[in-house]
Amino acid sequence: MICCPFSHSPFINHSDMERKKIDKTRPVTYYLSLTDEQLNFLSSNEGGINRMQCFRRLLHHTATADTTYTKRGISKPLMQGQTCVSALELSKEWNCNRKTVIRFLKQLEQLGIVTIKTDCLTTIMDMRCIAAWKHEGETVYTCLLYTSPSPRDGLLSRM
DSSP states (O other): OEEEEEEEOOOOOOTTBOOOOOOTTSOEEEEEEEOHHHHHHHHOOGGGSOHHHHHHHHHHTSOSSOEEEEETTEEEEEOTTEEEOOHHHHHHHHTSOHHHHHHHHHHHHHTTSEEEEEOSSOEEEEETTEEEEEETTTEEEEOTTOOOBOTTTSSBOOO
16 A cells, blocks of 8 residues: 655635635645555556546545535535535546546546445545645644555455
8 A cells, every 4th residue: 555645736626615715825735545556547547538637636626624515506515535526527627528537436436546425416425545634734634534444355444
């Protein structure tokens, strides 16, 4: 397993979400926990997309604090470490078709990098690979959705 910091300067970019703006002059550093298999998958550019770039952009959508996502007048809680972004939004952002996005997200789920929960209105992803993050130079947040790998199943365990 590889645990590495991954930095960028994000803000939650959902038109219907209460925004938790992060100071862009002070980058966020993600601490990711990835197996060799997961890292090899992300490093490959098969399927017509740059997987690592798409994964990085997916991280940009991840909530760094508990918030509420509202769509069509219905509110859903979004916990830190989760993201709620549609395949259509991602296809526009990643400049590829929606089926490519869906296939990529399913592969991320099969590898244990994310867990996807879908209902009739939203798709919420738990970013299982985020162990913690730091922003504003000093404060460290431990992701409530992450626990260390379980030797029993070889995958990341969840609370």
